[in-house]
Amino acid sequence: WMGYANYSYNQAVFTSSFNSSAVGQVSAGQPLANVPKNMVNVGLGWRLGDVDARIGAKYVGPQYVNQQFAGVPGGLKIPGYTVTNIGLFDTIPLHEVDVKSVKLALNIDNAFNHHYVVAATSNTDYYGNPYLSVFEGMPFSVYGSATLTF
Template sequence: MASAYAQDDVGLFDHTVHITPGVKFLDAYTISSDAIGIYYPIGGTVANNQHFVSPTLGINYAPLPGFSVYASWGRNIKFPNIGAYYSNIAETNAAGQYVVVPVSIKPEYVTDYELGTRYRHAGFLGSVDAYREYFTNTFVNVTNPTTALSTTTNGGRSRYQGIELTLEQHFGHILVGRWLGYANYSYNQAVFTSSFHSTYAGQVSAGQPLANVPKNMVNVGLGWRLGGIDARIGAKYVGPQYVNQQFAGVPGGLKIPGYTVTNIGLFDTIPLHEVDVKSVKLALNIDNVFNHHYVVAATSNSDYYGNPYLSVFEGMPFSVYGSATLTF
């Protein structure tokens, strides 16, 4: 893979307006060469070369000190990973013969729009933005339940859109040490915008949600600093999200529930002046303070009788771990 990138920064109206056009050239050559083995009754090689010119444009307007409004637009590409090439070796033709067929999967393209504003004053930082992303040739990962071979296919168009809000306040020195608080919230809606047929899942309709995209996420926290000592406590909420069917690679009707996790971190940097080691940084992390049981990822399947169930990946329980980092 190779890329070349160029960007300019154009200042106008006494630098209250900044325009940043950019362009990137991307080139990828992918090859899969496989021998006869467990998955392949014949050997073969498939390869292709793909490239794309990615333009971007950003505009930032700062009419007042600390306050700005910005907008951006861009086009980008995601090349198929190597798994997308596996199924082309040892396909079966109409005569029942094993053959190697040319690569037909297309890259995934995205067009992104974003509009937002930022404000910074006297220890306060706030920002809010809205975005919309249009995908074409959306990648869908499917698995053959007989051979257990996973491949990537194209699944039509999709759209991600939402808002993001960030708040941060430095309170300065209060009683002992310096304090800060922060909070951020994001809302994201991800849906297919075209209908298509998915292997093992059948028809997928426009408006159907994508998997592994929680609509709501919230982070809140409090920080404290005294000399070289830092302490942080933060809570993260991740809302419910649809999960993919195990073999089809697209969502069914099952979700994993939302969850909240609280973490604490303590850090201390100790300078050392009389030895070769300049400093030592000590860290103590306490994750999932309240030992909350939660699921971070899952796939859905059905048993012999057609009853749906989830195969889940559980989150970490209450955990304590530390580290020491030496700087020479």
């Protein structure tokens, strides 16, 4: 068995104040956009011979949204999210051929199909109506691979 956990705290802020014609006054200490304050990773792995199984979860905290043309954060935030990934791996030794081994991998990303926003940008349309452009996170996906060792 193998386990891991880590936590990071990010404090990304403007270090000086300035005045911008696009956004007005920016104060020292104002948070930067697109930088989550808290992130956590936890996981568990199991190995028996050449077979590995792993499950891991990643939490990314809320973050401020950038104003598209101004380049500084507005008052909007995107919510935090958690994603769980699973992996199964097996290495099969081959003794009778030129191939030494075959490593098979099966990965399941976003195992619970959680819908989440990774990043966003605020903007206004031609008529002055505000809108949010978002970059959605990867949906549930399953993929496999085979790696040959010669």
